[in-house]
Amino acid sequence: MCYEFNLVIIIAYIREARAIFDLNRFEEIKDAPFITFREHKILVIICGQGRLRAAAAVSFAKTLCEYKLIFWLNIGAAGHRNLSIGTVVQAGKIYDLETDRSWFPSTPFKKNIAAVEINTCDIPIENYPKDVCYDMEASGFIELAQIDSIPEQLAVVKVITDNHSNPFRHQSINELEMSMRKKKNTVTTLVADYMAQAAVIADSIKPIILPWWLRTIKFTATQRNEVKHLINNYRVQSKEQRLPFLKISKTASTRDVLNQLRQVWSGGNT
């Protein structure tokens, strides 16, 4: 079994979310500041339009996650000068036009999903001045999500819903939803891929957890670090994940316990 983690998916509009996911399968969290759905360890949060709302939704999501390790995914609509409507892209670079800052999320999707630069703007862009994608949430999402995350925990997937020949101002929310719905299968496959990769990464960066019979002992922070080091040392040397149970006297001081562990685990001798 892999180390547990949460997957948080941030989407701007509920109709975009409905176009991609079967939200009936999710449980809605009532009385939350953002419309939020949960299915096991997956959270779908509807943030609303704009980077500030996206950032706020990320902060809110952190309070809901029960696991320390969180993988983040922003799904949404974007515009591009040339790309045809319905093209699915992933962000290789996110640039905020207001703050002049850049971020580089991971590009985890292999299935011919092009990695593009996404420029986040405050108001919808209509003339597509550069050969990049334009959206309104990605920079707010990543600025907050990257705190405490490695790049492999961050990904952004966008469906092109407007371009030069079909610009944003001529579109209704229905058309946007339709464009997203047409790509439902592709996007849900990408989410499943991302989950599978997340499980592998989570397993490789899982922290060392003290066995239950050591958790009640009140080690200092330094002692606790040494215990973790000893546990890892034992596992590497003995190639055994399960730690042998040690009988610890109730009256033993933390220093005595640590000495006992050093003796038994150092070098993997049990």
Added chain:
Amino acid sequence: MAKTIFIEKKIFEHPRTTKILNVIKARNIIKIDHYGEIFNRNRQNFRIQKDNLNYIIATKKNNLVIPTPTSTTLVKGYYFSHMYNCIYDCDYCFLQGHFNSAYHVYFINYEDFEKAIVNESRKTKTKTWFFSGYDCDSLASEKITGFAEHFVPLFSRLENSILELRTKSSRTAELLKIKPNPNVVCAFSLNPQNIIDLFEKGTPSLSSRMRAVKSLSEKGWKIGLRFDPLILAARHKDDYLELFELAVNCIPKDSIHSVSIGSLRLSESHHKKMVKNDMRNQLLFDNQYSYKEKLWQGDSEIRDVEIWLSKRLKKLIPQSSIFLSE
């Protein structure tokens, strides 16, 4: 095929960029302002990136030629890096603790490196060593970088300077096409095959390295033999003795420019970061090694074996230089 190649905007159309892109077929290309935006980010995991490589093409502006650190080598000189990170994945490699990222960075402003090397070599009349292969393997990526092809001719013009190409690669095709240069030493890192199997993932076998050594020496190149790092347990003594003899007998003695031997050593900060990055690396948790004077190094038993081996090597090749950590 690489997943993503990040390229600095100002060199997007540079001929060397085009050449690299012809060799590494990229699925995605992203333009960036400076390689540090990606490479020097905090909170990256070297091990995860190593299994999922991306590439960066960049230019290096500062510290093009750097004095060698006195704590880890005897020879005074300079090192320079046309590339950051290595295609191999050796368990003991300090790069895992040195860089935040495992992505390969190719620096393509060779002309700036050239100027810096010429400047340093003009400062003194004594022989100056320039080492490549400190932050990467000198020859392993030759097909991509064309590094040796560019820099070997430079050193034939610099009479008081020696270039050491440190490598584990058996890739000699490009060097064999170039006229041998007496100011260039091809230095091969060697270890017994059982050590290669255990700790040098992805590197060529000992026999193919020896074949490379032989073909270069036959062509007239000066060869350096580097038994560095020694990874020792008492049971490996005989393996190393066999290796010394094999290496020395493989090539004529006059082709051997220098031989050196060095113990497994890491700075304390590198070791700590490596342990944090890779909790499953057995070598880093070896009980025979510990911190002494800011270095992670072997205990007295290991040092005894190293001293014994170095004496044997000295007997075999009297001109060999020994570097064992204190």
